[in-house]
Amino acid sequence: xxxTAAHYMFQDDPFLMPRNAxxxxxxxxxxxxGRNAAKYIIKQFPQYFDKTFAEPNIPCLMPETFxxxxxxxxxxxxxxxxxxxxxxxxxxxxxxxxxxxxTVSLExxxxxxxxxxxxxxxxxxxxxxxxxxxxxxxGVNASEQKAPKRQFQRxxxxxxxxxxxxxxxxxxxxxxxxxxxxxxxxxxxxMVKHGASAKAYDMYIDLLNERHKADVHTFxxxxxxxxxxxxxxxxxxxxxxxFLNHMAQQxxxxxxxxxxxxxxxxxxCGGVGRSMSLLAIKEMEALDIEPSLATYDHLLFIFYRxxxxxxSGIISEVLDDVExxxxxxxxxxxxxxxxxxALFKLGWKANFFGTAMQVCCDLKDIKLAYQLNKAMEKxxxxxxxxxxxxxxxxxxxxxxxxMMEQIDVxxxxxxxxxxxxxxxxxxxxxxxxxxxxxxNHLEAIPSVWEDMKQLGFNRRQDLLQELLSxxxxxxxxEEIQLAFAKCAEDIKAVYEQSVREQAxxxxxxxxxxxxxxxxxxxxxxxxxxxxxxxxxxxxRIPTDQVMEEFLNCAKQTNCPDEAIKLVKLAAALGLxxxxxxxxxxxxEFELSEKQK
Amino acid sequence: MGDIGDxxxxxxxxxxxxxxxxxGLQQRWLRSGDSGQGxxxxxxxxxxxxxxxxxRGARGTRQGQPPPLSLTPVTSxxxxxxxxxxxxxxxxxxxxxCLKVSPGGAPPPPPPPPVGCPPPLMPLSPQTRAARVRVxxxxxxxxxxxxxxxxYIAHRKGWLxxxxxxxxxxxxAAERAVEDAFLRRFLYGTFPxxxxxxxxxxxxxxLLVVCAVLARxxxxxxxxxxxxxxxxxxxxxxxxxxxxxxxxxxxxxPYKYL
Numbered sequence: 001x002x003x004t005a006a007h008y009m010f011q012d013d014p015f016l017m018p019r020n021a022x023x024x025x026x027x028x029x030x031x032x033x034g035r036n037a038a039k040y041i042i043k044q045f046p047q048y049f050d051k052t053f054a055e056p057n058i059p060c061l062m063p064e065t066f067x068x069x070x071x072x073x074x075x076x077x078x079x080x081x082x083x084x085x086x087x088x089x090x091x092x093x094x095x096x097x098x099x100x101x102x103t104v105s106l107e108x109x110x111x112x113x114x115x116x117x118x119x120x121x122x123x124x125x126x127x128x129x130x131x132x133x134x135x136x137x138x139g140v141n142a143s144e145q146k147a148p149k150r151q152f153q154r155x156x157x158x159x160x161x162x163x164x165x166x167x168x169x170x171x172x173x174x175x176x177x178x179x180x181x182x183x184x185x186x187x188x189x190x191m192v193k194h195g196a197s198a199k200a201y202d203m204y205i206d207l208l209n210e211r212h213k214a215d216v217h218t219f220x221x222x223x224x225x226x227x228x229x230x231x232x233x234x235x236x237x238x239x240x241x242x243f244l245n246h247m248a249q250q251x252x253x254x255x256x257x258x259x260x261x262x263x264x265x266x267x268x269c270g271g272v273g274r275s276m277s278l279l280a281i282k283e284m285e286a287l288d289i290e291p292s293l294a295t296y297d298h299l300l301f302i303f304y305r306x307x308x309x310x311x312s313g314i315i316s317e318v319l320d321d322v323e324x325x326x327x328x329x330x331x332x333x334x335x336x337x338x339x340x341x342a343l344f345k346l347g348w349k350a351n352f353f354g355t356a357m358q359v360c361c362d363l364k365d366i367k368l369a370y371q372l373n374k375a376m377e378k379x380x381x382x383x384x385x386x387x388x389x390x391x392x393x394x395x396x397x398x399x400x401x402x403m404m405e406q407i408d409v410x411x412x413x414x415x416x417x418x419x420x421x422x423x424x425x426x427x428x429x430x431x432x433x434x435x436x437x438x439x440n441h442l443e444a445i446p447s448v449w450e451d452m453k454q455l456g457f458n459r460r461q462d463l464l465q466e467l468l469s470x471x472x473x474x475x476x477x478e479e480i481q482l483a484f485a486k487c488a489e490d491i492k493a494v495y496e497q498s499v500r501e502q503a504x505x506x507x508x509x510x511x512x513x514x515x516x517x518x519x520x521x522x523x524x525x526x527x528x529x530x531x532x533x534x535x536x537x538x539x540r541i542p543t544d545q546v547m548e549e550f551l552n553c554a555k556q557t558n559c560p561d562e563a564i565k566l567v568k569l570a571a572a573l574g575l576x577x578x579x580x581x582x583x584x585x586x587x588e589f590e591l592s593e594k595q596k
Numbered sequence: 597m598g599d600i601g602d603x604x605x606x607x608x609x610x611x612x613x614x615x616x617x618x619x620g621l622q623q624r625w626l627r628s629g630d631s632g633q634g635x636x637x638x639x640x641x642x643x644x645x646x647x648x649x650x651x652r653g654a655r656g657t658r659q660g661q662p663p664p665l666s667l668t669p670v671t672s673x674x675x676x677x678x679x680x681x682x683x684x685x686x687x688x689x690x691x692x693x694c695l696k697v698s699p700g701g702a703p704p705p706p707p708p709p710p711v712g713c714p715p716p717l718m719p720l721s722p723q724t725r726a727a728r729v730r731v732x733x734x735x736x737x738x739x740x741x742x743x744x745x746x747x748y749i750a751h752r753k754g755w756l757x758x759x760x761x762x763x764x765x766x767x768x769a770a771e772r773a774v775e776d777a778f779l780r781r782f783l784y785g786t787f788p789x790x791x792x793x794x795x796x797x798x799x800x801x802x803l804l805v806v807c808a809v810l811a812r813x814x815x816x817x818x819x820x821x822x823x824x825x826x827x828x829x830x831x832x833x834x835x836x837x838x839x840x841x842x843x844x845x846x847x848x849x850p851y852k853y854l
Binding site: 011016 | 625812813816817818820822823824825826827828829831832833835836841842843844
């Protein structure tokens, strides 16, 4: 694989290749939005795209028919509209049927309830949502204003709009002549999904009063809702235990999602969570349920993200388990985001590899990180990291490498990983510079500067300061010094040019001093003098070291005029060292009478 | 006017093989000064027009035009033109006998090419206008593609559309042509102003690869948007996978100025 190439979804062209993480995200998202635009056109004008001349016919390339075929007021028509997920139409049709007096079967009513609870009384497609907003009565409550933000994550609620008072689902539920367990279960799940946890609990009590049995999905939903029902950690755990006991009483078999929901609840139970989660894992093993990545993610979070980091060996056990298996997504929380556009709708998701890498960084354990890497490359596990998470993952890995490993290993990884695997963040560049410094490998700095320019970091003050200070700290051999001087010239250009959109970077005293120093060391007297002149402009004073270096340079290049100018400058600025400089100048240079 | 019995030197003093297996003895060469009249007596036009009048009428020679004479065989009888076999590929592109040179003109002979050099390619007739950019004042930049006329295809130009429809026994050439026309218009409209050259369409089995060269007039994010849009729309339209491969250039590349 070519380490210098970008991801294959980008065109192989220097203009179209993304150079940093922001660009890569922008380009992939714009490509995706282009696709969405095309899909919109096809949906608007299906008549131009529905000729079937391909042999065999390719159904995924045909426009989808969303218009219901069956007309008229009948149960069949209702079933069809439910199947096509047209929420408003099906509700209207149901009302018409009820008013006409025909009984709608329990099954159909249940499926209508399923539809309503899934979409939370909103529509399934975004444009219909807007229409729905206009048609509803204004000012019922805040949920309508929140409806346009349906796509975005809000606080700690999982998805979708709020559950309104007496919305369609509740209304239909109330007028149902008979209800079975399924109806109650659907209502509970819908209420939990859309944030009405207290109502869900009441509905559950009703269900118990009717002596129905709830199914496993309902219990999962209820366990997920526990943190919203109780505030204190112990109460939460007690309530979860109540639900689990009911489950056992009603002989409902728990599944993977049950335990994941339990662990998710325990995440918000603090210290209680830590002790109980191990019991939950043991229970899982006893029931022979294989944990998914979300399970491990919850575990790691419980143990390593709390305020007090007590060391535990959990992570190594977890990694041993993870290494052996190739995971398939079983839980929506596994962190799988196949399409990038889903990122907007799904909000916050558990993310095993990211969390695990964060833990490795916190523990400063490089071996664990290598193990994690190997686990990620096994089988299908790489699919659990989408583009953003990939960048964050590799970025953390690289920081850890810079801290812990030898410089040649670091450089090898750096060459291999950027830009194909990830785009270094500013923090990564800083870590890299520090690693180079620690290994006394400062001659690589000009190439790092080139990378910085390509990544678009060449206007960041902190990086520039770091770079300059590293370059100017010590004297280096000749060619390195020349290379440094060229870098310094680039940086000077960066400070001085004012690109139209960006504000002018202000010179700082240290930066100016470093640049002058670098020029002096490389023997570029004129450039150095230009720098010295600027000191007055920014109201700063050059350090003694800078002055000394400048004098050295002037002596080497045999420019007594410059030396005199320096002395004059020092005198003008009223520096205490001006006397010393003057004497030194007189001693080292052969000056004519006038110059004296 | 010499028969094949002469030394076989054509109009340009170029040696031709005698007794060519296909051309046989019935052919002779047009030479300078030859008004091109063969049996029919008309200016090189061999079509049997009932009524005796050529609808195009006789044309006077244009002054200053290079002579269209080439080393073409001219049948002495009205036999159908026989195309030579594949070993003489360059002659596939030399002119068939339909030259519209009118009598009375005596264009100066072109300078003889050096020995061993292939003969210059000639178009159908000096009056053809297909796919040629006419010479103007010299301020019009013209790409390599546009600068060359269609008789240079397979000599100096490649094809813009590659598919197997034109091979022997393969169906669908006309459908491909219609699809190509649509695709070119679609691309011209989707990438407004940034298409630097004609897109090349390549078909491999079911896959359609569109290779387009763009100028850097739009931001890369916008180009990616158009890319995703075009790929999806065309795939749904033609029910086959479509891949767009873009290449950007700083500007359109002129080959010459006409």
